[in-house]
Amino acid sequence: MDETPLIQQYLQLRSEFMGYLYAMTRDAELSEEVYQNAAVVVMEQSQKAETIRNFRAWAKEVVRRQALHAIRARAVSAKHARATSPELLEAVSDAFLQDDSEDTVVRDEARALKRCLDDLPEDKRELVAMRYESNSSFDEISEHTDSTPAAVQRALSRVRKMLHGCVQRRMQLAEGAS
């Protein structure tokens, strides 16, 4: 059993959990809040004598429950004109809970992504920064780039695909080399 403190194990899984939370809520701030709430549950668990055999699986369930609770509590606002269908939310949660990707794969992906980001042309990197660093909407970015929201959305989609393709290629190259 892993002797690392639970909160530290939880922090190490941050990207995986944030990815799931964003897939569920499509709201970076709400995802962060849910992640923090789940952190409190993890810390409370640390005080208990009870042993957790598979922390990753246990924490995933905590995160999933917190996410569903937040989604239910969230009022439908202008930002979320139409809620994601329950069917898709369930399919996303199932995929998340069943995901047993090895730690090494997850770490290699993270490393590859950093390299791919470094290779990104400056303008595309700026676009990514505006979207993910500032959580700016397509509308906000378009005002800043003298463009249209639709054009920004398409440009970002292309950058995402480019990054994903780059990560996969680097992973395959690394696999081939080992």
Place this chain on the structure above:
Amino acid sequence: MSDKANDHDVIEELVVGHFDGTLTEAQEKELADALGTSAEAKQLFLSYMRMEGRLHSLGRDGFLREPAAECHQSTRQPADTLPAAERVPQRSRSWRSRVWTASTSLVVCCAVVLTWALWPSSVSAGSVLEKAQQAAAEMVDRTYRLVMSHPNAEGGPATRELTITVRGGGRFVVQPEHGAYVMGSDGTVYWMARRNGSVCVTGDFRTLAPELQQRIPNRRLLDGVLASPDEPLLLDISGLLLLIERRYDIELVDSGNPAERHVQATRRFGVRGGPSVINFHADAASGVVLKAELNFADSRQRTWTLIETPTLSGQWYHHSQHAPDRPIERVGAPE
């Protein structure tokens, strides 16, 4: 293109569309079906999901911008950064635009010449920031008073005071006015000692979070700890200056005092979190930050004031100097 490649592309479009929030109900159903029936679709979705999580984490920690994207650069992109077909129509920018550009250029040139003539040479907000960063990195001890104020329930200001002594190399000691705890780092480990309690020691600042949470049940503090592993609670001048470098536009303000430089940093468009405006005053000769004021949108304010430059031993930043003969609890990652 083969059917398989075509299927992959269709699923990828749906996955990307989901993260953009642009799918229709029918497309959401299609994606849900694919996730339930195709292992390949599921793997594709999961790898995109992990990438999204990483991008959000990297963005939150300020690691997405090029290191070269420095203080002076505006975040505005030139229109040609998006494919031509996707730009907003530019036809209205005809000769009037050119005349306007020429006039503006002339005015800017005059302003530059005038500024160059009146302003002391080679001083810019960027150079002041750089000098301040170099001074903050020096192995010199500096003690600041940090006053944090926020509106209380009656609308009046409530204040708390801390004394922070910092030295380059990540060394700092924080002593709150109430003396309930003392915390710091000797550059290799972080530590926190409660009054008459044990000393928590860790190599990873974030693992102090549970201890701090027990001691000070304040969500904002926990958020700060978790959010800023490299800039613990912005408790040192170096962290503050790094934040300015990464996320703020800066300008030099006339301080009226030739011995001081005054820089105003305004949070860049779209950047959320952190103070909306930071003003700092640095000694013109040494670059040492003498005073910094952080103003938040919700009327909170933090003010740093340099109160002394003591001469301390390197050992002073070790917990044994502030909480001697106490039991030591090692938490988190090995140091």
